[in-house]
Structure formats: C-alpha cells, structure tokens
Amino acid sequence: MPAVITLTTDFGLEDPFVGIMKGVILNVCPAARLIDITHQIEPQNILQAAWVLKAAHTYFPKNSVHLVVVDPGVGSERRPIAVKTRSAFFVAPDNGVLTPVLDKSAAIYELTKQKYFLKDISSTFHGRDVFAPAAAWIAKGTALSKMGSKITDPQTLTLPQPELKKNGITGEIIYSDRFGNLTTNIPADLVHSFSQRVDNMTIQVGKTRIKGLVSSYSQGKPGELGCLINSWGNLEIFCRESNAAKKLKVAAGKKIIVKF
Amino acid sequence: MPAVITLTTDFGLEDPFVGIMKGVILNVCPAARLIDITHQIEPQNILQAAWVLKAAHTYFPKNSVHLVVVDPGVGSERRPIAVKTRSAFFVAPDNGVLTPVLDKSAAIYELTKQKYFLKDISSTFHGRDVFAPAAAWIAKGTALSKMGSKITDPQTLTLPQPELKKNGITGEIIYSDRFGNLTTNIPADLVHSFSQRVDNMTIQVGKTRIKGLVSSYSQGKPGELGCLINSWGNLEIFCRESNAAKKLKVAAGKKIIVKF
Amino acid sequence: MPAVITLTTDFGLEDPFVGIMKGVILNVCPAARLIDITHQIEPQNILQAAWVLKAAHTYFPKNSVHLVVVDPGVGSERRPIAVKTRSAFFVAPDNGVLTPVLDKSAAIYELTKQKYFLKDISSTFHGRDVFAPAAAWIAKGTALSKMGSKITDPQTLTLPQPELKKNGITGEIIYSDRFGNLTTNIPADLVHSFSQRVDNMTIQVGKTRIKGLVSSYSQGKPGELGCLINSWGNLEIFCRESNAAKKLKVAAGKKIIVKF
Numbered sequence A, B, C: 001m002p003a004v005i006t007l008t009t010d011f012g013l014e015d016p017f018v019g020i021m022k023g024v025i026l027n028v029c030p031a032a033r034l035i036d037i038t039h040q041i042e043p044q045n046i047l048q049a050a051w052v053l054k055a056a057h058t059y060f061p062k063n064s065v066h067l068v069v070v071d072p073g074v075g076s077e078r079r080p081i082a083v084k085t086r087s088a089f090f091v092a093p094d095n096g097v098l099t100p101v102l103d104k105s106a107a108i109y110e111l112t113k114q115k116y117f118l119k120d121i122s123s124t125f126h127g128r129d130v131f132a133p134a135a136a137w138i139a140k141g142t143a144l145s146k147m148g149s150k151i152t153d154p155q156t157l158t159l160p161q162p163e164l165k166k167n168g169i170t171g172e173i174i175y176s177d178r179f180g181n182l183t184t185n186i187p188a189d190l191v192h193s194f195s196q197r198v199d200n201m202t203i204q205v206g207k208t209r210i211k212g213l214v215s216s217y218s219q220g221k222p223g224e225l226g227c228l229i230n231s232w233g234n235l236e237i238f239c240r241e242s243n244a245a246k247k248l249k250v251a252a253g254k255k256i257i258v259k260f
Helices: A018-030 A046-059 A125-141 A188-192 A195-200 A245-248 B017-028 B045-055 B126-138 B187-194 B195-200 B244-248 C017-027 C047-061 C126-139 C188-194 C195-200 C244-250
Strands: A003-011 A035-036 A067-071 A081-084 A089-093 A109-111 A146-151 A163-167 A168-176 A182-187 A202-207 A208-211 A225-229 A234-240 A256-259 B005-010 B033-040 B065-069 B080-084 B089-093 B105-113 B148-150 B168-176 B183-189 B200-203 B210-212 B225-229 B234-241 B257-258 C004-009 C033-038 C065-069 C080-083 C091-093 C106-112 C147-152 C168-176 C181-185 C204-205 C209-212 C225-229 C234-239 C255-259
Touching: A003 A018, A003 A125, A003 B017, A018 A035, A018 A125, A018 B225, A018 C004, A018 C033, A018 C047, A035 A046, A035 A081, A035 B017, A046 A168, A046 B017, A046 C065, A067 A125, A067 C065, A081 A125, A081 B045, A081 B126, A089 A125, A089 B033, A109 B045, A109 B210, A146 A168, A163 B089, A168 A234, A182 A188, A182 A208, A182 A256, A188 A234, A202 A234, A202 C244, A208 A225, A225 A245, A256 B105, B005 B017, B005 B045, B005 B126, B005 C017, B017 B210, B033 B244, B033 C080, B045 B168, B080 B126, B089 B126, B089 B183, B105 B187, B168 B234, B183 B244, B200 B234, B210 B225, B225 B244, B244 C065, C004 C047, C017 C126, C047 C065, C047 C168, C065 C126, C080 C126, C106 C181, C106 C234, C168 C234, C181 C188, C181 C244, C181 C255, C188 C234, C209 C225, C225 C244
Parallel strands: A003 A035, A003 A067, A067 A089, B005 B033, B005 B065, B065 B089, C004 C033, C004 C065, C065 C091
Antiparallel strands: A081 A089, A081 A109, A109 A146, A163 A168, A168 A182, A168 A256, A182 A234, A202 A208, A202 A256, A225 A234, B080 B089, B080 B105, B105 B148, B168 B183, B168 B257, B183 B234, B200 B210, B200 B257, B225 B234, C080 C091, C080 C106, C106 C147, C168 C181, C168 C255, C181 C234, C204 C209, C204 C255, C225 C234
C-alpha cells in the first residue's frame, strides 16, 4: 500500500506552486499517492487551515503524511516541524497550524537536517524547498528522529471553545463553506445534553434568532435559516437553497448564543 | 491495471469535501486511480451534471467507476444507487443525474447494505459517508448484487431533445463553458441532414441571427459570433477571442432556432 | 518508476475538459502519474504558459512528459509537436509555448502519425484528440521518431530580456501570482553584479519608486512595497500582507527600471 501524502495550502490553483511541490515529492518518493485537501485556504489564515486539517485528516489511511503550508513567516526564523501521532504524520511550519492534532501521542521534531531539503533554499517558497521534500522522505519511511531534534515547545493557537451556560451555550462560527453553510464550534453532544429541550432551542447570531433543530437540509424551508448537526459533528446554520453566510453577513469568528 | 474512479460534484475546491471523499476511497481501495471530472457543477444543478457526465464518461477506460454527487436531497428519503452498464459503473443519488447513461444494458441497484458505507452516516454529507465508500468497494470488485437490490424505477430527467421542423431544427443551449462557448443539444448528423444548405444556415438566439457554419474557431472573425460542430459532436455558438455567453447574455436552457 | 505526465492548460476547472484528457491518457498508459501544473493560464496567453512551464518543469523527475495545451490556433494548420531534451519530454501545439525549453539538446518532431491520436479528431479540442494521446504514448516509451518527422523550424516567442545599463537594469514584469507578487525577468546574478550597491538600489514601476532589497517577506513592512529575490531566482516586487499587483495597478508586460 503506497504512502499517502495530503496537501493543504493557501497557494490557490492559478499558479504552478502546488504542481511544483508535487514534482519535488515525486523525485524523492515516486510511489506517493498525492491528495489535495484544499489549496484555497484564505491567504495566511492559519486558524482556518487548522480547522480544515482537523475536519479532514481522520478520514485518511493510517500513517498518511499531511503536509500543510500556510506560512506567513516564510524566510523568518520560524521552525519547520514534523509530527508523528498514533494515526498519522504531519509536516508544517511551526506557527500553530497543527494545534488540533497535537494530542498526547504527538512526538514533535524540528526539521534541521539539510539532506532532507532541496539543495538551494529560497527565502519565499519553503513549501517547495523544505516541506515537500521532508514530507516525501517521511512517506518513504525515514524516521523523524533522523531528520531533526525533538522539541516540546511548539507554537499553538488558542482554538475558541464553546462555553456551557445555565440556559444554553455560547460559541462561535469557525468555518463558512462554499454553500454559505456556517459550522460552529459547538459539538453535537453539547447540544444533546439539552436534548429534552431541543424543540425550544434558539440560536442567536447578531440580531437574528433561529428556532429549533432539524435533522437534514431537506427539512429546512427554502430561503429560510435553519440549524442542524453537520458532517463535522457540530452545530451548523444553513439556509436551504440559499446562502446563510450571505444572508446573515457573517463569517468565521462571529459569536453565537444557543438558548434552550 | 488499477481501477479508475472519476469524481463529479458541486462541492467546489475551496473546502476539504473532495479531499475527504478521496481519503475515504483510499481506505477501502488503496490502488484506485482518482480522476476529477469537475467539482464546479453549479450548486444542485442536476441537469448540468448529467450533461457533463454524458460528455466525459466515454473517454475513460472500460469499467471505470463514475461517482457523481450532486445531491440536493441529501438526508431525505432519496435512494443511493449504483449502475452497471456494458462499459462502466456509476454511483450517485437517485435524482436523475444518471439519466444519460441509463441505456438498455443498465442494471440498477439501490445501495442498501450498511457494510459498504461508513459506520456513522451524517445527514448532510453522503458523498463521504455513502457514495465514496460504495464507489471504492465497486472499484475493488464487489458485485453490485451484494450491495443492494435491483430496481427498475430510477428517477429520470427529461433531457431536452431537438425537434426537426420543415425548414430547420429547434433546440436549446445545454452547456456554457469557461470560454463562453455555448453547446446546443443539436447533434452534427441532424445539421448535416440539411447539408446541401449549410451555407444558408441561420442560427437564431433571441433576436440575434448567426449565419453559416465554420469548421474551426480560427475561421471565425475576432469579436464576432460563429457556429461550428464542437468536441461533443454538437452544434456550438462561439465568439472568437471573446465570450459568446456574455455577448448574447444567455445560459443553458435558452431556446435556439436553426433555419436552412 | 511510473512515467509522470504534467498538464498545463488554459481550460480552467469548471468544465470536464481536463478530466477528459486524463481519461484519454489512462486508456493508453494506465500507469501514468498525472500532475496538474495549472489549468488557469489566462485564456490563450501563450507567453504566460511559457513562463510557467519554464518555472515548473525542472522540479519534476527526469524524463517526465510535460503536456501544454494553450492553443488559440486549434483546428488551423498549426502543427502539433513533441520535443525531447536532455531532461524531459514536451508535447504542445507549435505556437511558441515551448520556447523556454528549446535548448541545444532539443530534438523536435511534428506529430503526424494518426495511430497515436484518437480516431476521430474534432476541430476544437486537440487537447483530447491529439495532445493527450500523444503524451500518453510517449510516457509509455514510444520513440518520437516513430510518431512523426523531425523539424528544425519551430515557432518561437521573443521572451523579453533584461538589459544592462550603465547605472542599472531595465526589465519587465513577467508574472503576477495569486498573492499579487510580481516576478520580473531580472535574475539574481544580474542584481548581484551590482551587489556592493544593493542598499542604494531603487526599483521604479511607473511613477512608484521602491528602495532597497530585503531577503524575505517578513522583512517587509505591512502594507508597503518591497523587493526581494524570489523562488524563481528573479527580482520580485511584493507588498507584505497585501497585493503589489493591485497596489501598483500593473500586470505582466509592465516595464521596470532598476537603478543603483
């Protein structure tokens, strides 16, 4: 079973950057299976990339190598790191983008050994020069301990957490998708801890109140806002046959209040 | 020769949805060759996806598995289906999107066996939970008869057909591509049945009349509308070095009249 | 090690064109590794495709097949060609797009043998009917000499060259990327031939003057224009945390003057 390498970047698809990274990988590990998660992370939005990685990585085969290049600090002193967890490998700049996968099993290495990079390292494209070749060497079976030194002080992001209140939950929108569906940071089990009162549930976003919880998009009314538990296992605000993000004029970061 | 799985969706490439589906597939069938047809079907435009599938599927190796997820009814009672024809396999929601490939050879199955799905099935992302794993099991060689029960009443779309008139043909635009080239539903042989009069041919779109048929874009005049037989084998309206869709302000569904 | 085929086109990703080309390739060469460089070349911008190919192709494994379809002359008399250099193969229309790779080692062939094309050749989509199958046969190991006749008069583009002046260099912007970073045609060694005076360097674009050269984006000031040597090894104008192309309202083709 050939190694899988996934790619998540903010490089977009207009330019040859992603293709070039894949060329570099194939030079080192010709058998690697290359899967794009997305290249349309908002430029330099580390938090968005972190959420996307969290949502996606568990669906890949064990020991896949997840390469994440959202790298506002390219060319500065920020470290390149690689991480091994019980289930997968990760390669990224040390800027917090791996926060959601740093569980107790995580062994974290600063990548320092030049022999696993390209010979010439530019100051603007470490995706090509550092991260892609490192990911390829890992996919080929190179031990992280050969590629650098263990560290215990990775940069981490503060991921916004939902808060349980007396009559409900406060949370925030963490992701808006192509359809304008708004994923919140409130997991299903938190909602269901109030389950006897789900019919009376109200979700407030700004001045808008949405009532009740449905179980699928098809139960929503066309053009109206609704809430359900989505494929991330989180509370989501949607608008059937329309776009909730546009209708509410909100984006990731917006606070919401759930009352029961 | 490893199995080919093609993917056609309206998921776009901004979000991790397509990558996640591929991860699910590789878990079941690590050797599958994954080819994107497009992920930019207009949201929930089943008819557009049907035309794209029709245009694309015949160019793939025999017994490729074509996975199509344009699924406005996700989470409702609509059935997931798989189809085997003389030349290929298809997996999709039962909403008519497979209409163009349902020839006489087609054996159609409702996918019912949970063991070929993910364990937890969300109400919003059957592409991941139902269709991707089913396609992967088919690519791995699982018989459709093991995966569900035969059905004979699939949903079908009414695909607009051209009509032969005394002095010409009425038809409609079925697809507008990136360049603004407008594919109609009028096949070459219908045009050529009037071939002695092709020079006198007039294509009317709204109030605009286009004269004659050229044999390549390079025979068109820059900035002017022209007609030719395109790579689908159908009559197409184009505008050399410009965009016919914008110039005519039309889209799929617009009627046209061809006179000889 | 399976053959690598890269794809560079102006087809975009909305339509099924790229997927169809890949289907055609897999019919001929099922083991080919297919890597997208980009499909978002500006429609019919041959020069842009040439620069992208130049930047990308050296990062791929030796003997990769680089398929480039930016083809305003499709259906006209322009020749399909294939090229073998010391390091790689190239397949493209003969319209100059391969100019940057035509070094002294290049053997150039007009593709004439129908058996390496699809049976039916449309007048609008030679990417599918001619170039994709030809690339696949090359990836499979077919000698170019079997596929057509050697030619010595390929079309070439005049690639804009920087000019050395007494107190500096004149050049032009050749590429604007997703981030609005502006690559010029001035290579690092030309800049460094003035190295003792790099601190006094001024880059003039229209009426704007940018001072000095930094070594990474992180050394720029947020919202201000800066210059560095980028990952192409060329002088680049950037705007940290913003978009230099938008700020300067310029695009590829714009002249610049570097003074020391």
